[in-house]
Amino acid sequence: MLTFTIRRLILSVPTLLFISLIIFLLLELAPGDPMAQVPLTVPPEVKAKMREALGLGEPMHIRYWKWLVQFFWIEPQVLFDNMFGTTFAEGKQRILSWQTRSPVMDMVAQRLPQTLWVVGLSYIVGILIALPIGIYSAYRQYSVFDQSGTFITMIGFSIPPFFTGPLLIMIFAVQLGWFPSVYDTTHVVNDWDSFVIQLRQMIMPVMVLALQTTAQISRFMRASMLDNLNQDYVRTARAKGLPEHIVVMVHVLRNSMIPVVTAIALGVPGIFGGAIITEVVFKVNGIGAQLLSALFANDLPSVQTLTFMIAVLIVVFNLIADVLYGVLDPRIRYD
């Protein structure tokens, strides 16, 4: 298992380098102009000067190399400095966003909390709702509960968040006035009241996102339970007179959880990537919204860094899922 993990880790380095090159080349080819948002009244000569100041004049391979060095060498140093108060990275050029002229990583650090609060919480809520639904639906396959559970999760699959989001705002923020329609990112939770405010402003985006998570995970759970309920060991367990709840909740559930846990792990990078549409609809201004605004402003260093970070997370969590699978299921052996 250890050899497998190490081999996969080593293999993922060229994969990641290749991904970063693909992203870089894609962005290079993009015809966008970072000056597109500058008003028409600014003369073209001034725009040309501004472009030069962004470093657009340098050849492609030099810019790619610079970015690699900044991402893999300087930014970790900055992180280290922040954690231990050292000064390794002092005076070194960090990855600067074209839009804000500030380090991209600082913005990521600033936005990560609200993304994790909203998207992360919705993921947890979604899972907590999904598991019981999935288990019971499978146990009573084709029952009324299964049918309605299927229907509700299907709805979660089928209704896009840009439909549910404005609908919830219309009902709960405008008509009823229960929840705010704009997420306040400056809000600090320090006592019970402020926690309640935080809950109120999170509830709508969390629900919209949780609906989707619930739909996916509960389907997964149901399918996995169904696979196991027909197995011979279940019949054996029942035959030897074990109580039904032990059969289902211990024997079947444990085995069914294996693929579900890996599926949950595979979904984690999505949390850090933010939920672009939901963040835009509720003005959460997390990572997803940052990526979108960077894309529209042709802020290439930001787009490059953010997409690559998401790619790293995907690769890492794929690895974690594979390892988890091996750990949880003794039948699987990696050689």
Add this chain to the structure above:
Amino acid sequence: MKIKSLMLGAVAATALAPAAFAERGADGHVNIIYWQAPSILNPFLSGGTKDIESASLVIEPLGRYDPNGALIPYLAEEIPTVANGGVSEDLTSITWKLKSGLMWSDGTAVTSADVKFTADYCMHPEGGCAQLAKFDGVDSVEVIDDLTVKVMFSEPKPNPYGPFMGGQSPIIQAAQFADCLGAKAPECTDANFAPIGTGPFVVDEFKPNDVISMSANPNYRDASKPAFATLTFKGGGDATAAGRAVLETGEFDYAWNLQLAPDVLAKMAEGGKGTPIAAFGSLVERLEMNLTDPSPNLDADTRATVKAPHPFLSELNVRKALSMAIDRNLLVEVGYGQAGRPTCNLVPGPAVYASDNTDCLTQDIAGANALLDEAGWAMGSDGVREKDGVRLSILYQTSTNAVRQDFQALIKQWWSEIGVETELRNLDASVFFGGDPGSPDTFQKFYADVEMYANNFDGTDPQAYLSMYRCGNEPKPESQWQGENINRFCDPEYDKLIDELSRTSDLETRYALSKQMNEMLTKETYTIVPLVDRGRVSAHANSLGGVVLNTWDSELWNVADWHRIK
């Protein structure tokens, strides 16, 4: 003892209540929402309106434009003019005097060195300053004494109010930005995100592309202002959400630039939590008449160039009739509502430059028909007029946009009533305004008879704008189809007026000349047929007082005067 002191406190509070109105920070907190989020608070590094306006809460210029487009001093003692001796007779220099006793928010004094530094900062060759055009023609900036600074121009400048005027070129603190010149400008993140300023607020925390938290500047020059102790400036989302947050849910006090359909805005205003306000700048939606022949039968070097005059639009009566058939009031009602008003002027403001030209405001289909009859355009059997084998058949193009397609449909119908056949075409905005010389669909190439779009000018002075219509400045193959004289208008008389305007500094004469030129293009020749003067609509909560919408400068120009209505 305790009770007594409490009661004393209560008495004191009631006694002070009226006075508290005029005390700094007495009105608590104010929330502003811009649906485009500010990404930097240094206008010299970003041309975006969102960045300029958010920065205007913190850093200020020497003078600003008021809602009428007139100049008013901010950090300067007064606006320098030729009359008060601030501008030299030969128009090559302008001398600004700072107010005395001004302090930065960190408590240090504002001096003329800061003003000179600002110019050095923006004019640095490696800085990539977004507002360099404001410093166009500046030869040098000299410090005369602690409070006096002189800007020298390399040639006479009839309009010397480029540098240090308006939200686009505020004064930054030399001490803070000293190490940020040229290529190092973007690296000074702290300074760019929290500039030290003279404005009513100071930055507490800036989250780029998201939110700014501010509090009242303790060293603001007016001890009783601002009325708000803290301010939140939220960015992001869309105009609908911003409008909703002010007008319907009341979460925010001020929302910027609500580009919404009139019915949507009206419905939101019924929410009763706030009021939409409108103000007008120089943006005019207009029809441009092509004076050259765009026929595809012509070869590429002749098509839509001055070599081939237009078969019928070169005739004044046809252009005039086309204008007369249009009901501008209905267009405004359908497309813009509160955010528009009918106009016949190319230069609709500032008021001093606007010509008193209202002839076109009443639709006159009968008059248009009579005019065409008189000019010899006889109605054909298919309802389309023709003369000497030329049919009045028009290709009418514009960019794709719900309101514009609406206008096209209406205008097509009115023109059919005067015997003009119209074919509509709409093009994607990025292509239409893209300026790609290889594309046949750009507004510069003008391969159509009539086209519709909106344009405006920067600042309050229309000189550069009116100079666009000079002979030879038209887009043509030799200039890779670059050029601003879209109509291919050419009149030597007009060119003389352009030259005269660029030599004149006397404001009254400049107003008169501008009006004359505006009329030549519109009501005398109908080369340009203005339709709607498009304004800016913002909204404020009913409890927010002191808001005066300004389209010539930052909308937040008078935020120091904003207060809570109790």
Add this chain to the structure above:
Amino acid sequence: MTEQDQKIEALQDDGPLEPPHSQWKDVWHQFRKHKGALIGGSFLLLVTLGVLLGEYIWTIDPQKLDIRNKDVRPLYTFLWDSGAKVQWAHPLGTDNLGRDALANMIVGGRTSMAVGWVAMILALSIGTTVGVIAGYFRRLDGPLMRFTDLVLSLPILPLLLVAVTLFRDPLRASFGPETGMFILIVGVVGITSWMQTARIVRSEVLALKEREFILAARSIGTTPGAIIRRHLLPNVISPIVVSATLGLATAIITESALSFLGVGFPPDFPTWGKMLADSVPRMDQYPERVVLPGMAISLTVLSVNYLGDGLRDALDPRIRGR
């Protein structure tokens, strides 16, 4: 059902009896039991026919502006609001420029469905090809699966957005605004959603390859191409069909999400997603403009998902007959 019953039934038949328990009959039998799948399938068929043939029945031009008849409400609003502005000429009402909502739904639906089907078929063909080749040819397995993993680790939505901004103009120039955008969206959705199919198909093929009937086929000298066509593909049809339905649903949702973010089809070209996104500001006044396209998207995707669910149950011999 006992042996006896079947005999008696068979005696009553006029013609020769079909071979008992043909696979497809079983599948159909099981599928029919799944009510959701049946309803979903019929609804999908209805919608497809509706958007294909609708414009011959409802002949109003969807792009025709009619300012005088703008903001007409759908007929059903008359039920509770007798003062509502309704017209028989516009049963689903008109938008703020007086365009007929029903005609737009038909045309918009056709685009959405076309994008869905074509993107799904594209993703399916790539996925199946990669999966079968990787599963069957041992030498190609490593590189192809590495490549699949690599594509799987790309962040899809951001890259999708980048790709749309990147290729929009060249494609628009060569194919015109609508066709260009269609090719682009179908292309990016198809190219970014084949990986799951490839993985599933590969694992199925890997398992099948070792079975006796393949061995037998190989031993009598059948070429690999023929083995794949005749023996492998029919046996992996079940996972392919299921991922097809999922792919169709994803493609429709992705297209509408792109339209919502403003990088989809050109403004005067209706799709369900765009109609929905454009009407969100007027949601409280004219809820039908949001609800109709929203319901259309949701119900189509819902029916596709149900169809897939039913097909999975029907095609899986282990579940079938339970």
